[in-house]
Amino acid sequence: MPMQHRAWQRVEAALAAAEQMIGQLGPEQVSIPEIAKAANIPRASLYQFFPDKYALLARLAEIHMGRVIDLVAQGTRVQAYDSYHAYTRALINTVSDYYDATPAANILVLGGPYSRSAYLAQENTVSKIGDILREAIETQIPAITIPRSPDVATLAVEIAFACMKHGYYEDGHISEVIREQAVTAVVAYVQANVPEMGKAFSEQTLK
Numbered sequence: 190m191p192m193q194h195r196a197w198q199r200v201e202a203a204l205a206a207a208e209q210m211i212g213q214l215g216p217e218q219v220s221i222p223e224i225a226k227a228a229n230i231p232r233a234s235l236y237q238f239f240p241d242k243y244a245l246l247a248r249l250a251e252i253h254m255g256r257v258i259d260l261v262a263q264g265t266r267v268q269a270y271d272s273y274h275a276y277t278r279a280l281i282n283t284v285s286d287y288y289d290a291t292p293a294a295n296i297l298v299l300g301g302p303y304s305r306s307a308y309l310a311q312e313n314t315v316s317k318i319g320d321i322l323r324e325a326i327e328t329q330i331p332a333i334t335i336p337r338s339p340d341v342a343t344l345a346v347e348i349a350f351a352c353m354k355h356g357y358y359e360d361g362h363i364s365e366v367i368r369e370q371a372v373t374a375v376v377a378y379v380q381a382n383v384p385e386m387g388k389a390f391s392e393q394t395l396k
Contacts, residue, residue, distance in 0.1 A: 196234070196237075196238075199228070199230045199234055199235070200235075200238055202228040202229070202230055203224055203225065203228045203230060203235050203239075203245070204245070204248065204249055204252070205228070206224050206227040206228035207219060207224045207227075207228075207245055207246075207249060208249060208293040209227075210223065210224065210227060211246075211249070211292070211293045211296055211297065212292035212293050212296070215296065216242075216246055216296060216297065216303060219242060220242055221235055221236060221239065221241065221242050221245070224242070224245065243303055243304040243307075244304075244306075246297055246301075246303050246304070246307065247302075247303070247304055247306050247307040247310060249293060249297055250294075250297040250298050250301060250302065250303075250307050250310060250311070251307075251310050253291065253293065253294035253297065253298055254298060254310060254311065254314040255314075256287065256294075257284055257287060257294075257298075257314065257318070258314060258317055258318060258321070260283050260284060260287055261280060261283070261284065261318050261321055261322070262321050264279060264280055264283050265280075265321060265322060265325035265326075266325075266329075267325070267326065267329040267330060267390065268329070270390075271391065272387065272390060272391055273376060273379070273380070273386050273387050273390040273391075274372065274376050274387075276390065277372050277375050277376050277379075278368075278369075278372045280322075281349055281368055281371050281372055281375070282368060284349075284353070285353060285363040285368050288353065288357070288362075288363060289362045289363055295357055295361075295362070298311065299353055299354045299356075299357035299358075299363075300354075300357060300358075315343060315346045315347055315350060316340075316343050318343075318346045319340060319342035319343030319344075319345070319346045320342070320343075322342050322345075322346070323335045323337075323342035326390075330389050330390060332385065332389045333383065333385065333386060333389050333390075334383075335383055336382060336383070339382075341378075341379065341382045341383065344378065345375050345378055345379050348371070348374050348375050348378055349371045349374070349375050352367055352368075352370055352371035352374060353367070353371065355367065356368075
């Protein structure tokens with residue numbers, strides 16, 4: 190990543206241009222020369238930071254996944270919901286709304302990954318979200334311990350993510366039906382592995 194302010198400006202301009210082009214044309218139709226042209230920056234300066242378009246796509250996907258992590262972190266307050274089911278639905282809807290409102294995120298994250306590095310970044314994001322949710326629930330409900338082997342929290346996030354990817358593949362967005370399927374699948378999985386979750390969660394919200 191660039192250190193100088195001017196270089197940062199060029200990279201930011203390139204990322205913004207690429208995001209718009211991906212939303213309009215799809216990732217297959219974009220290239221470093223076309224992105225540089227759209228951003229009005231020298232092609233050579235862009236190659237300094239992105240050796241090919243897949244590195245640039247991976248960076249864009251990483252940015253969007255970082256925003257998803259932030260959204261999840263902001264919505265983990267247990268006391269705001271009267272059941273684990275409602276809690277799960279709210280988080281899934283929050284993330285789904287972001288993807289549906291952001292074409293490039295839909296394409297790059299739900300339609301991807303487009304490289305090995307992007308795949309690893311996705312898995313890292315899923316793991317981080319799992320850690321955030323585990324910490325939030327265990328901190329707010331001390332009676333709950335979410336297993337780490339297998340990693341129930343991360344696997345629950347994987348289940349939700351798989352449903353979202355399927356919805357994008359089938360419909361081009363995450364429909365209400367798919368969102369509810371994701372909620373059902375996640376709640377069933379978690380409660381099968383943490384059977385006290387539903388009762389403990391409800392008792393905590395009533396305090």
